[in-house]
Amino acid sequence: MSELNFATTIEAVATAVPDRPAVVHGARRTDYRALLDRSRRLARYLHDHGLGCFAPRASLAGHQSGQHFLAQYLYNSPEYLEGMLGGYLARVAPFNVNYRYVPEELRYLLADARPRAIQYHARFAPVLAAALAGLSAERPVLLQVADDSGEPLLPGAVDYESALASVPPSVPAEPSPDDVYALYTGGTTGMPKCVLWRQADVAVTGVGLVNRRAGREWDSVAEVVGAIGPRAGRMLPCAPLMHGAAQWGALLALCTGNTVVFPDQVHRFDPAGVWDAVARERVTQMSIVGDAFGRALVDELARHPRDVSSLKFLVSGGAALQPSVKEGLASLIGGLRLMETIGSSETGVQGAAEGVDKSFHADxxxxxxxxxxxxxxxxxxxxxxxxxxxxxxxxxxxxxxxxxxxxxxxxxxxxxxxxxxxxxxxxxxxxxxxxRDSVTINSGGEKVFAEEVEAAVKRHPDVADAVVCGRPSARWGAEVVAIVAPRSGATLSADALLANCATTLARYKLPKEIIFVDRVQRSPSGKADYRWAAARALLRG
The missing domain is CATH 2.30.38.10 (Luciferase; Domain 3)
Structure with missing residues (x-):
């Protein structure tokens, strides 16, 4: 049974293949030697400012952490991965921050996690300043990553590049398999919570760092390094790294000597830019989050074909991917192996379905x-x-x-x-x-699973996106409401949509109202925002 940690594993990989590209973002190319050098410098900087591990895991309860936290308030970028690896090398726990948060939401997150350091892109400085103004905790170390926003340094902040240049690339600590991996949930049905994992555990169940050929866990870091192939695969995560599945895919790539590729546009999901990056960088594997990504990718590739024959494997998780979307991807990309997974921040991967299968083979x-x-x-x-x-x-x-x-x-x-x-x-x-039980609708004494109704609604060819929620009802206790975004140019009536749903759903599951909108609001990772949906449904109730 393996007891690995990310820092030691990636460090060993970087030593074995120093000249291999680790991260590609547009014109930027960061090889493993540079990734390790910059991450070691960040680790040194954090250590020199008093961050690290202050209590052994064995002395703590499950809801406690004996390590300081580093908030990562960033778009996808090489700096994000440097922050993760640098934190692990210093025995600091990096965690994800939703970059769409308004000051009040960010203030809640920072009060909950109490990070001792924050790594952030300059364009987020105004929101961060407002959030910090309402906190009574000690002001954290602020590492501002320059971008094209023109935002000046916040008072007391240090330019990220200057911080790295100010210290040597010496590792100050000995990472452990017990070190924490911290991941905040999306908070789409309630307030976000920080899930704490041992790195050795999430490496297996979430990241999938196992010996697949032998059907077992790795015996050692040396065995992991020994399995590195002569050529690097190239992995593109479509979702932001603040989403767990995107982090896990990127960590697996780095732990196995492969290359992480980001599309040029990282401020929003741009399907054209994704396919351009796949074609240009000869990406071999891509991860998406359900229909919100999949439908747009199918539409873009159908309108503007490209040579994306390098793409051999596509995995979707975190939200449902309808069979019609799977069929569209398979028809456009010959030889594509398509996998849909189930799981959560609290479980890792629990099962997978290949092709258009709607049920999952359990882990x-x-x-x-x-x-x-x-x-x-x-x-x-x-x-x-x-x-x-x-x-x-x-x-x-x-x-x-x-x-x-x-x-x-x-x-x-x-x-x-x-x-x-x-x-x-x-x-x-x-x-x-x-x-998820938290979005189950109890209507007239019957349980209606929102995601089952969403799947039925999305089967109509003129539906671009949909989310289903419950709304208080004097007659039923709660009633089913569907919020639907039609495809561009489509003429879609509520009666036609209900008739289509009735072919696969029992009558009590059918929406009592369909609300048409221009766009369904989702998180940057593509997950449904059920709080928004409930508020939207109440406006019409």
Whole structure:
């Protein structure tokens, strides 16, 4: 069983293939030698300012951290990956910040995490200044990464490049498999929470750093390095690195000697720019987040074909990818292997489906809990249960002992991760995912899974995007509402859409109202914003 940490692994890879490109962003090329040098300098700088590990993992509860935190308030960039690796080298825990936050939301996050350092792009300086003004905690170290915004340095901030140049590239600490990997949830149904993992655990269950050929975990860092191929694969994460799946894909690429490619445009999702980068850089693997990315990519490639034959593998996770989108991608890219995964920040990958299959082959660690969470459901059980993971699961939620106990219960002497997804376990062991319980709608005594209705709505060819939520109802308790963005130029009526949904949904699941909008609001990672949807539905209620 492997007990790896990201810092030691990537450092060993960089030593083995120093001249190989590690990160490509437009005209910028950062090889592994430069990535390691710059990350070591950041580690030194953080260490010299008092950041690091101050308590051993064994002395702490699951919701506690013995390491200082580094907030990463950045667009996708080489600096983001330097911040992650530099933090790990210093035994500091980097964490993701949603760059769309307004000052009040950012203030909540910073108060919750209490970072001792913040690495941020200059264009975010005004929002950061407003957020910091409302905090009583000690002012953190501010590392401002220059961009084309023209924003001056905040008072007390240090230019990122100047900080790196001021210290030698000497590693100040000895990283451990017990070191924390910190990831904030998206907060689309409530306030974001910071999930704490041991690096050795998330490396296996989230990142997928395993010996796939042998079907086991790596024995050592030396074995990982020994498996590096003669040529680097090229991996492009479409989603922002503030999304866990994008981070995991990038970390896997760096831990295995491959190259991370960013499209030129990182301030927003630009499907044309993504395909341009795939064609120009001969990208071999790409990750997306469901329909919000997939539909736009299909439409762009169909309108403006390019030579993207280098792309051999595409993986989608974090949101549903409809069969029509999968078929569109497969028809446009010959020989493409397309994989859809299920999982969460709290579980890592729990299962995968290849091609247009709608059910998922469960990971060996994936189980289904009974309604009362007292035992397990056998394959083929007709009822629904809680989708759970066993084995390598997170430590807990930062600072929240009660939520840690609720989400990571002990069942029959075994600690599990149960983030709230409902599912069925089919007779052949496959998983039929129904959706997150927090967005389930209890209408007239029946449970309606919002994501199941969303899938039915999106099957109509004139629907570009949709999100489904509940709304209070005097008659039903709660009623189903669909918020729908039609395809450009399409004429779509509510009656036609309901008739189409009725071919796959029971009558009680059909939306009581369909609200047409120009655009469905989603997070930058492509996940549905259910709080926005609920507010939009109430406006019409």
């Amino acid at each position: 060996s660690r994936t189980v289904l809990l009974t309604e009362d969470r007292s035992g397990f459901l056998a394959p083929g059980h007709p009822g629904t249960g809680w989708l759970a993971s066993r084995g390598r699961v997170p430590l807990g939620y930062l600072g929240d002992e009660a939520k840690t106990s609720a989400t990571f219960p002990v069942v029959n002497g075994e600690r599990l991760s149960v983030p709230g997804d409902r599912a069925r376990l089919l007779a052949d062991g496959r998983v039929e995912l129904l959706g």
